[in-house]
Amino acid sequence: MSRIRARNEEKIIRAASRVFAEHGYAATKTADIAELAQLPKPNIYYYFGSKENLYRAVLESVTEPLLAASEPFEQHADPVIALTAYIRTKLMISRDYPYASKVFASEIMHGAPRLPEDIIARLSEQTRTLSDKLSQWMGQGLMEQLEPRHLLFAIWASTQTYADFNWQITMALGKEELDDTDYDQAAEVITRLVIEGCRVRPLSSL
Structure with a gap:
Protein backbone atom coordinates (compact mmCIF):
# COMPACT_ATOMS: atom_id res chain seq x y z
CA MET A 1 0.00 0.00 0.00
CA TYR A 55 -18.37 1.47 8.81
CA ARG A 56 -16.72 -1.94 9.09
CA ALA A 57 -13.31 -0.27 8.73
CA VAL A 58 -14.19 2.04 11.63
CA LEU A 59 -15.22 -0.93 13.77
CA GLU A 60 -12.02 -2.76 12.85
CA SER A 61 -9.95 0.30 13.75
CA VAL A 62 -10.94 -0.20 17.38
CA THR A 63 -11.64 -3.94 17.57
CA GLU A 64 -8.14 -4.80 16.37
CA PRO A 65 -6.53 -2.88 19.28
CA LEU A 66 -9.14 -4.38 21.64
CA LEU A 67 -8.19 -7.86 20.49
CA ALA A 68 -4.48 -7.08 20.79
CA ALA A 69 -5.06 -5.79 24.33
CA SER A 70 -5.12 -9.36 25.64
CA GLU A 71 -1.41 -9.82 24.88
CA PRO A 72 -0.34 -9.19 28.53
CA PHE A 73 -2.35 -12.29 29.51
CA GLU A 74 -0.38 -14.30 26.96
CA GLN A 75 3.01 -12.80 27.81
CA HIS A 76 2.94 -12.83 31.61
CA ALA A 77 2.31 -15.73 33.99
CA ASP A 78 2.12 -13.27 36.90
CA PRO A 79 -1.48 -12.00 37.30
CA VAL A 80 -0.39 -8.72 38.93
CA ILE A 81 1.80 -7.84 35.96
CA ALA A 82 -0.73 -9.06 33.37
CA LEU A 83 -3.75 -7.29 34.86
CA THR A 84 -1.82 -4.05 35.41
CA ALA A 85 -0.69 -4.01 31.78
CA TYR A 86 -4.12 -5.06 30.48
CA ILE A 87 -5.92 -2.27 32.32
CA ARG A 88 -3.47 0.38 31.10
CA THR A 89 -3.70 -0.91 27.53
CA LYS A 90 -7.49 -0.74 27.63
CA LEU A 91 -7.34 2.84 28.88
CA MET A 92 -4.93 3.82 26.12
CA ILE A 93 -7.40 2.48 23.56
CA SER A 94 -10.06 4.77 25.02
CA ARG A 95 -7.59 7.65 24.77
CA ASP A 96 -6.41 6.91 21.23
CA TYR A 97 -9.68 5.77 19.61
CA PRO A 98 -12.39 7.81 21.36
CA TYR A 99 -14.83 8.14 18.46
CA ALA A 100 -14.36 4.61 17.13
CA SER A 101 -14.94 3.37 20.67
CA LYS A 102 -18.24 5.26 20.78
CA VAL A 103 -19.23 3.72 17.45
CA PHE A 104 -18.40 0.25 18.79
CA ALA A 105 -20.34 0.89 22.02
CA SER A 106 -23.37 2.14 20.09
CA GLU A 107 -23.24 -0.91 17.84
CA ILE A 108 -23.21 -3.20 20.88
CA MET A 109 -26.03 -1.31 22.61
CA HIS A 110 -28.20 -1.77 19.53
CA GLY A 111 -27.64 -5.52 19.47
CA ALA A 112 -24.65 -5.50 17.09
CA PRO A 113 -26.74 -5.57 13.87
CA ARG A 114 -23.79 -4.57 11.67
CA LEU A 115 -20.92 -6.12 13.59
CA PRO A 116 -19.41 -8.71 11.21
CA GLU A 117 -19.65 -12.33 12.28
CA ASP A 118 -15.89 -12.86 12.08
CA ILE A 119 -15.28 -10.00 14.52
CA ILE A 120 -17.95 -11.36 16.87
CA ALA A 121 -16.27 -14.77 16.76
CA ARG A 122 -12.83 -13.31 17.52
CA LEU A 123 -14.15 -11.22 20.42
CA SER A 124 -15.99 -14.23 21.82
CA GLU A 125 -12.85 -16.37 21.60
CA GLN A 126 -10.85 -13.64 23.34
CA THR A 127 -13.35 -13.56 26.19
CA ARG A 128 -13.06 -17.33 26.62
CA THR A 129 -9.26 -17.14 26.59
CA LEU A 130 -9.12 -14.34 29.17
CA SER A 131 -11.70 -16.07 31.37
CA ASP A 132 -9.73 -19.32 31.26
CA LYS A 133 -6.53 -17.51 32.28
CA LEU A 134 -8.29 -15.81 35.19
CA SER A 135 -9.74 -19.17 36.26
CA GLN A 136 -6.25 -20.67 36.09
CA TRP A 137 -4.90 -17.99 38.44
CA MET A 138 -7.82 -18.58 40.79
CA GLY A 139 -7.06 -22.29 40.76
CA GLN A 140 -3.44 -21.52 41.65
CA GLY A 141 -4.60 -19.47 44.61
CA LEU A 142 -3.27 -16.24 43.08
CA MET A 143 -6.61 -14.43 43.32
CA GLU A 144 -10.02 -14.80 44.90
CA GLN A 145 -12.54 -17.21 43.43
CA LEU A 146 -15.17 -15.31 41.46
CA GLU A 147 -16.94 -15.41 38.12
CA PRO A 148 -14.14 -14.36 35.73
CA ARG A 149 -16.38 -13.02 32.99
CA HIS A 150 -18.01 -10.54 35.34
CA LEU A 151 -14.56 -9.34 36.38
CA LEU A 152 -13.80 -8.74 32.70
CA PHE A 153 -17.09 -6.86 32.28
CA ALA A 154 -16.13 -4.62 35.21
CA ILE A 155 -12.70 -3.88 33.70
CA TRP A 156 -14.20 -3.16 30.29
CA ALA A 157 -16.79 -0.81 31.75
CA SER A 158 -14.32 1.11 33.90
CA THR A 159 -11.77 1.57 31.10
CA GLN A 160 -14.02 2.15 28.09
CA THR A 161 -16.06 4.75 29.97
CA TYR A 162 -13.17 7.16 29.43
CA ALA A 163 -14.04 7.17 25.73
CA ASP A 164 -17.76 6.47 25.73
CA PHE A 165 -18.60 8.96 28.50
CA ASN A 166 -15.75 11.38 27.92
CA TRP A 167 -18.03 14.41 28.12
CA GLN A 168 -19.27 13.45 31.58
CA ILE A 169 -15.77 12.81 32.86
CA THR A 170 -14.28 16.05 31.53
CA MET A 171 -17.27 17.97 32.89
CA ALA A 172 -16.85 16.41 36.33
CA LEU A 173 -13.13 17.19 36.31
CA GLY A 174 -13.76 20.75 35.13
CA LYS A 175 -11.56 20.58 32.04
CA GLU A 176 -11.98 20.53 28.28
CA GLU A 177 -10.01 17.35 27.65
CA LEU A 178 -8.18 14.66 29.55
CA ASP A 179 -4.39 14.64 29.70
CA ASP A 180 -1.80 11.96 30.43
CA THR A 181 -2.02 12.59 34.17
CA ASP A 182 -5.74 11.82 34.11
CA TYR A 183 -5.15 8.50 32.37
CA ASP A 184 -2.28 7.66 34.75
CA GLN A 185 -4.53 8.35 37.72
CA ALA A 186 -7.36 6.33 36.19
CA ALA A 187 -5.02 3.40 35.60
CA GLU A 188 -3.81 3.56 39.20
CA VAL A 189 -7.32 3.63 40.65
CA ILE A 190 -8.77 0.88 38.46
CA THR A 191 -5.71 -1.32 38.92
CA ARG A 192 -5.80 -0.98 42.70
CA LEU A 193 -9.52 -1.76 42.75
CA VAL A 194 -8.93 -4.96 40.79
CA ILE A 195 -5.68 -6.08 42.42
CA GLU A 196 -6.65 -5.31 45.98
CA GLY A 197 -10.37 -6.02 45.60
CA CYS A 198 -9.76 -9.46 44.08
CA ARG A 199 -6.76 -10.10 46.36
CA VAL A 200 -4.50 -10.74 43.39
CA ARG A 201 -1.08 -12.04 44.43
CA PRO A 202 2.18 -12.14 42.47
CA LEU A 203 3.44 -15.42 41.09
CA SER A 204 6.41 -15.23 43.48
CA SER A 205 4.03 -15.69 46.42
CA LEU A 206 3.49 -19.36 45.56
Missing part, protein backbone atom coordinates in the same frame (compact mmCIF):
# COMPACT_ATOMS: atom_id res chain seq x y z
CA SER A 2 1.36 3.42 -0.96
CA ARG A 3 1.96 6.02 1.73
CA ILE A 4 -0.56 8.36 0.10
CA ARG A 5 -3.26 5.68 0.10
CA ALA A 6 -2.52 4.70 3.69
CA ARG A 7 -2.58 8.34 4.80
CA ASN A 8 -5.88 9.03 3.02
CA GLU A 9 -7.51 5.87 4.37
CA GLU A 10 -6.48 6.82 7.89
CA LYS A 11 -7.88 10.34 7.45
CA ILE A 12 -11.16 8.93 6.15
CA ILE A 13 -11.47 6.38 8.96
CA ARG A 14 -10.80 9.01 11.63
CA ALA A 15 -13.31 11.40 10.07
CA ALA A 16 -15.86 8.61 9.66
CA SER A 17 -15.37 7.55 13.29
CA ARG A 18 -16.38 11.00 14.45
CA VAL A 19 -19.35 11.37 12.10
CA PHE A 20 -20.68 7.87 12.84
CA ALA A 21 -20.23 8.50 16.58
CA GLU A 22 -22.08 11.81 16.46
CA HIS A 23 -24.89 10.91 14.04
CA GLY A 24 -25.21 7.12 13.96
CA TYR A 25 -24.98 4.86 10.94
CA ALA A 26 -28.32 5.68 9.30
CA ALA A 27 -27.99 9.46 9.55
CA THR A 28 -24.36 9.62 8.45
CA LYS A 29 -23.71 11.01 4.97
CA THR A 30 -20.54 10.25 3.08
CA ALA A 31 -20.44 13.89 2.02
CA ASP A 32 -20.04 14.90 5.68
CA ILE A 33 -17.22 12.40 6.12
CA ALA A 34 -15.46 13.69 3.00
CA GLU A 35 -15.81 17.28 4.19
CA LEU A 36 -14.34 16.49 7.61
CA ALA A 37 -11.51 14.49 6.04
CA GLN A 38 -10.90 17.34 3.57
CA LEU A 39 -11.01 14.94 0.64
CA PRO A 40 -13.28 14.72 -2.42
CA LYS A 41 -16.41 12.63 -1.85
CA PRO A 42 -15.49 10.16 -4.65
CA ASN A 43 -12.39 9.25 -2.60
CA ILE A 44 -14.64 7.66 0.02
CA TYR A 45 -15.95 5.20 -2.56
CA TYR A 46 -12.59 4.80 -4.26
CA TYR A 47 -10.94 3.64 -1.03
CA PHE A 48 -13.83 1.83 0.67
CA GLY A 49 -16.47 1.11 -1.96
CA SER A 50 -19.49 1.82 0.23
CA LYS A 51 -20.62 3.37 3.48
CA GLU A 52 -21.10 -0.12 4.89
CA ASN A 53 -17.49 -1.06 4.13
CA LEU A 54 -16.29 2.17 5.70
